[in-house]
Amino acid sequence: MKGRRVGSDMNTGTGTGTDGDVMATTAAETDPQVSYHLHIDGVLRPVTNAWLSESLLGVLRDQLGVMSVKDACEQGRCGSCSVLMDGRLVAGCTVLAADAAGAQITTVAGLGTGGPARAVRAAFLAHGAVQCGFCTPGFVVAVTDLLARRPGADEDEIREALAGNICRCTGYGRIIAAIRSVQNARG
């Protein structure tokens, strides 16, 4: 049987609230699957048969079908699985999914259809900042995060902020141009 919510064997600090802030522990050695909830793009999504050792990247793709979060290096180095976790840019492959229960996870789809996210997406298209497209969702998350925090970032700061996102088509020039155009349009 899977999907057991237990937690009574090590229950200090846990409980079964409805906010997904609780990690259920399984009681049996033979059944290391668990259930919990994740807040993804504003929606509370049940995760019913994940392994405790799975990363947020793995659960997003394999359990929840969020395919914009790309699976590449699995070492926190390439940025293709970048998401926001409680507003902070993180690599989904370095976050334990079960430990993300209770946090707000934002993927590229949750950045919004208007405002800066829309401007960033439009600029990526207009400037040809997309080649094969694999790194693009991660870049859009990272760029939107950067422009929200540092709208006037100069090019050095932009490059430093994007050092954790790798484009193996090496399309960085177009990406920088797209970001500059968003900044210029917003004055």
Next chain:
Amino acid sequence: MIVTASCELAGRAVDPAAGRTTHMYRPLTVAEVVDALADGDGELLAGGTDLVPALRARRRDPARIVALRRVLELRSRGASANMLIIGAGVTYHDLTGWSLSPGLAATARVVGSPQIRNTGTVGGALGTANPRGDLLTFLSAADAEVVIHSVQGVRTVDVPSFLATGLNRTELVTAVRLPRPCGPQVYLKIGSRQAASTALVSCALVVDRVHERVNCAIGGIAGRPTRPRAAEEFVRQGIDWAAGTIAADVAAGFGELVAQAAAVVPDPLPDEVGGSAAYRRHAVGVLAARAVGRCLSGAGPDVALDVAG
């Protein structure tokens, strides 16, 4: 085998993430953490930047994970008259730009990428104790102490002792303490690229103008950061402390002594792609001379380039 059966139920042919981890605990306080560790079978999860990829790759497969994300008391940092104290849950991002410790701020800024700096923690760096870890090198130079809690109580050890003996599985690193800066501090590293790269070699320099001392630690040479004591003493004597300057030849000599110290460490790291031991010894001398030139004026901008290998 039930793991395979469960994988098929989940619609996946093979799930390499499926390990033997059967329990996870998310405590809220240090007291709850150390209680949970008392049996000695809990694997600590801090930021996850080391452990989660290792779980995925099955290099680590703990039965029980104790996650520290919700332990808010580990996330504070502060200062007393003489000391800085940084909770183990403080992230690199939190340290970047911390004006009370320019050395820690400089070190944190060059760790990994923004994604890593937003998640990786001080306690995680100590728990992993990667010999190339940026923070370990700086903390070694800064004469930092590690504060460790267990159900037995609290103990404090200096960084070299901590790295020599490691952490008992019933223990939790709760904080690091280091003296407040009394002069300039820098941290320099060389990696395969400018950003988001593990240090091939690194050099931390902590100058104390009050007590007229220079502490240096080098990383990427041995199994743990090394203090080149003879080089520290040489540069201490060569600095014009009244003026706060250093002559170019003293800076270069310091770099040479650091490179010499790197040649005689007891447990050198082996040659590797992109960084033979000989190259790393040379490079760390260059970094050391450059570091002291940045801390103290008078050496000229390119002194480091004159250092002989």
